[in-house]
Amino acid sequence: MKILIVDDFSTMRRIIKNLLRDLGFNNTVEADDGLTALPILQAGGIDFLVTDWNMPGMQGIDLLKAVRADEKLASLPVLMVTAETKREQIITAAQAGVNGYIVKPFTAATLKEKIDKIFERIEAQQ
Amino acid sequence: MNPTNEAIQLEAARALVNALEAGDKTESASQLALLTQTQESDLFHQVGKLTRELHEALNNFNLDNRLADLTENDMPNTRERLNYVIRTTEEAAHKTLSYIDKTLPLASELKHTAEKINASWHRFRMREMTADEFRSMSKEIESYLPEVTNHSDQIHANLSEMMLAQGFQDLTGQVISQVINLVEEVEDNLVRLIKVSGKQKEHKNNVNEKVDPIKAEGPQINQENNVNVVNNQDEVDDLLSSLGF
Numbered sequence: 626m627k628i629l630i631v632d633d634f635s636t637m638r639r640i641i642k643n644l645l646r647d648l649g650f651n652n653t654v655e656a657d658d659g660l661t662a663l664p665i666l667q668a669g670g671i672d673f674l675v676t677d678w679n680m681p682g683m684q685g686i687d688l689l690k691a692v693r694a695d696e697k698l699a700s701l702p703v704l705m706v707t708a709e710t711k712r713e714q715i716i717t718a719a720q721a722g723v724n725g726y727i728v729k730p731f732t733a734a735t736l737k738e739k740i741d742k743i744f745e746r747i748e749a750q751q
Numbered sequence: 752m753n754p755t756n757e758a759i760q761l762e763a764a765r766a767l768v769n770a771l772e773a774g775d776k777t778e779s780a781s782q783l784a785l786l787t788q789t790q791e792s793d794l795f796h797q798v799g800k801l802t803r804e805l806h807e808a809l810n811n812f813n814l815d816n817r818l819a820d821l822t823e824n825d826m827p828n829t830r831e832r833l834n835y836v837i838r839t840t841e842e843a844a845h846k847t848l849s850y851i852d853k854t855l856p857l858a859s860e861l862k863h864t865a866e867k868i869n870a871s872w873h874r875f876r877m878r879e880m881t882a883d884e885f886r887s888m889s890k891e892i893e894s895y896l897p898e899v900t901n902h903s904d905q906i907h908a909n910l911s912e913m914m915l916a917q918g919f920q921d922l923t924g925q926v927i928s929q930v931i932n933l934v935e936e937v938e939d940n941l942v943r944l945i946k947v948s949g950k951q952k953e954h955k956n957n958v959n960e961k962v963d964p965i966k967a968e969g970p971q972i973n974q975e976n977n978v979n980v981v982n983n984q985d986e987v988d989d990l991l992s993s994l995g996f
Contacts, residue, residue, distance in 0.1 A: 634921035643914055679925060679967035686965065708922055708970040710980045715987055717965045719994045726987050729970070730918045733911055735984055 627652045627670055631662040631688065632677040632706070637729075641675055641706065644733050648740065659683025663691055666698055673740075678707035678714070686718060693722045702743050706731065756789045763789070808947075818940045821933070828972075829930050835972045836923045843919035846912070854909045857902045864895050925969030 628650055632638045638655045645653055654671070656662035658680040665671065674692065678685040685705055692698045704725040705718055715726055724746070725739040763785040770778035871888040874880045880888070974980045981987050 632921070634924055636917055637921040640914055640918055644911070647911060679969055684967055686967075708925060709967055710971050710974060710982075710987075711965070711968070712979055712981060712990060713964045714967075715981065715990050716994065719991055719996060726991060728981065728984055728987055729922060730915070731984065733915060 626650055626672050627654065628673040628675060629654050629656060629662060629665055629671045630675045631656045631658065631680070631685065633657050633680040634677075637677065637706075641736075644736050645675075647733065648737055659685065659688035659691070662688055666692065666701070667695070669697070671701065673743075674701055674703045675706055676703065678705060678709045678718075686714075686721060689718065689721050689723055702747060704739060704743060706736075756793060760786055760789050818937075818944060821937050821940065825933055825937075829933055831972050832926045832930055835970070836926055839919045839923050839970075843916045846916040850909045850913045850916075854906055857906050857909075861899060861902050864891070864898070868892055868895060922970045926972070929969060 628645060630638050630641050630645075630653055632641070632655075635657075638657075642653050642655070650673075654665060656665055659676075660682040662674075662676070663683070666674065674688075676685040676688055683691075685707065689703050689705070692701055692703060702724045703722070704727065705723050706727045706729060708729040709715075710728050718726055724743045727735055727739055763782045767779055767782035767786065770776075770782055868888065868891055871880070871884070871891070875885060875888065971977065971980045974982055981990060
């Protein structure tokens with residue numbers, strides 16, 4: 626399982642990377658915004674995407690839309706981890722096809738719970 | 752005065768002199784009328800120019816409105832943002848320090864018991880230990896090993912919490928970036944104001960920007976008072992489940 630972590634703050638990327646390692650996900654790659662993330666995703670091999678919303682260049686919501694619009698990536702599970710808390714934003718993310726939405730600051734338990742839930746749903750669909 | 756007017760006036764003046772010298776009253780009257788007419792058109796031109804300058808000056812007052820708006824709304828908002836930064840960094844520092852306080856005794860306890868067992872073990876290896884002492888050491892080792900596991904788990908959990916607390920850097924970083932943008936805007940407006948009050952310059956009018964409802968805003972500073980934002984993860988989950996998630 627290879628996970629791409631996208632956040633413009635290196636501290637947050639490190640935090641998410643460490644938490645994922647604790648959950649047994651050792652294979653992670655990082656990108657600092659949507660523009661750098663997209664080529665990594667398009668190159669293939671990424672099984673799960675964790676992305677922030679507010680980033681320079683390409684924002685997380687636009688990255689999510691780009692992923693869903695790409696035939697090869699359309700079914701990639703996407704978890705948004707963000708400080709954006711407006712209802713309209715969460716609704717927009719849901720409509721764009723986000724698989725999970727975590728607000729910062731968050732706990733390790735929340736991250737585990739949301740990831741577990743995403744995988745449960747994927748398994749149920751298969 | 753524009754060149755065309757100048758040429759017309761020069762022509763009319765020459766014709767006027769010629770007509771006066773020739774004693775042609777009709778011609779001199781008509782040339783005089785032509786001269787006055789071009790003069791009037793110059794006057795209108797000047798009035799037009801003044802009107803345009805007045806219009807620009809008024810537009811520049813609109814620019815000052817943005818400055819007033821910045822002072823009235825954005826500045827107090829910035830104060831709240833900076834207070835949020837202080838509050839968040841303070842909370843993160845306290846949280847980290849508290850977990851350090853909880854972790855240090857665990858590490859000390861492990862070390863202390865290990866040293867004790869190590870000393871006993873050394874005596875055992877040197878055959879200096881009685882059977883009773885050996886039994887007591889065995890018990891000690893038996894209770895120590897699960898303690899190592901428990902304490903290590905607790906230390907791991909505490910370190911994870913300390914790591915998570917570092918998320919403040921992302922949250923406050925986003926807010927500080929917004930404050931930097933605001934300071935730049937104020938600076939830009941002040942520079943324009945100085946230019947306007949010194950010398951009239953061309954300015955772009957402020958166009959009312961369309962509000963984007965999903966524009967990224969970073970952490971919400973006053974989220975308790977805003978019905979449009981969620982307050983915690985539970986509210987996010989409720990909202991998503993209401994959408995069939």
